[in-house]
Amino acid sequence: MLKFTRHELALIAITIVWGGTFLVVQAAMTVSGPAFFVGVRFLTAGLITCLLFHKAMRGFTRTEIVGGSAIGFTLAIGYGLQTYGLQTISSSQSAFLTALYVPIVPLLQWMVLGRPPRLMSWVGVVFAFVGLVLLAGPDAGTISLSSGEIATILCAVAVAAEIILIGRLANDVDSRRITAVQLLSGGVFSLLAMPVTGEAIPEFSWIWAGAALGMGFASCIIQLTMNWAQKEVSPTRATVIYAGEPVWAGIFGRIAGERLPALALLGAALIVVGVIVSELQPKKSMRDRGGE
Known part of the structure; x- marks a missing residue:
């Protein structure tokens, strides 16, 4: 019988919330540009975090400011690109393609930190790549990326x-504190990107305003929970839990009327398999590492 700690249950809960955000963002993109929306979303989330935990907003350390800003930069880039993509692809496609970050993690660690991926990580990358081929080009069975x-x-x-x-x-x-820094800096970086991308401030609309407020609250909860839970949940265990996010996004997308072709669905399933496989470890390996 599977047993989950409260930290793991918290990650599962935000994964469901995370899966539901794709459709909301996609709706907001009908009246707003990606950089502006992401900027307002994260600034709103940062302000909510500061208000909720105002007593803790003292004594920022250098690590919290510098590290939080670095994470905020990745947030601005990641969510900006994802939001841009949602202007032309379905929320389900976006969710499954975003899930490729899991098999990418060991590759990135290899490139930056010099830590070669384990065998199962390579197997996961292969599954994810085949899934990408089917999801991105389901008709031809080859990659034809938009x-x-x-x-x-x-x-x-x-x-x-x-x-x-x-x-x-x-x-x-x-x-x-680091959640506040992440979100506020992510919002600032996103707004600073507007002149670079040539994006103008959109006319006021309750659609993007309401979505930004709702997504701001969701971002606050998601980032705070990730920072809190990953104190007790290993990156390996956390990424396996996060693998459920595109599944939930696919469920919400189907309820909203999205229909992926059969081969695209197979590709999506292979991406999820790749996500999970890439985090599996032989029992001997887990003992050697003290278990994750």
Whole structure:
């Protein structure tokens, strides 16, 4: 029988919330540009965090400011690219492509930290790549990536960097303070990107305003929970839990009327398999590492 700690249950809960955000963001993109929306979303989330935990907003450490800003930068890039992609691809596609960040994590660690991936990580990458081929080009069975799909894949790289940074800093910071820094800096970086991308401030609309407020609250809860839970849940265990996020997004998308072709659904399933397989470890390996 599976047993979950309260930290793991918290991650499962935010994964469901996370899966439901894709449709909301997609609706907001009909009246707003990606950089502006992401900026307002994260600034709102940061302000909510500061208000909820105002007593803890004292004594910021250098690690919290510098590390939190670095994570905020990855948030701005990741969510900006994902939001841009949602202008042209379905929420289900976006969710499954974003999930590629899990097999990307060990590859990124290899490139940056010099830690070669384990065998199962390579197996997971193969599953995820085959899934990508089917999801991105289900009719031809080959990759024919659109700009939205390319942006979302790059988003997955940014999310992988975010997960690595959070895992490295989680035990050295106050979860509430670094969450505030992450969100506020992510919002500022996103708004600063507007002149670079040539994006103008949109006319006021209750659609983007309501979505930004709701997504701001969701982002606050998601980031705070990730920082808090990953003090007790290993990156390996956390990423397996996060693998459920695209599944929930697919469920919500289907309820909303999205219908992926059969081969695309197979590709989505293979991506999820790749996500899970990439985090599996032989029992001997787990004993050698003290178990994760």
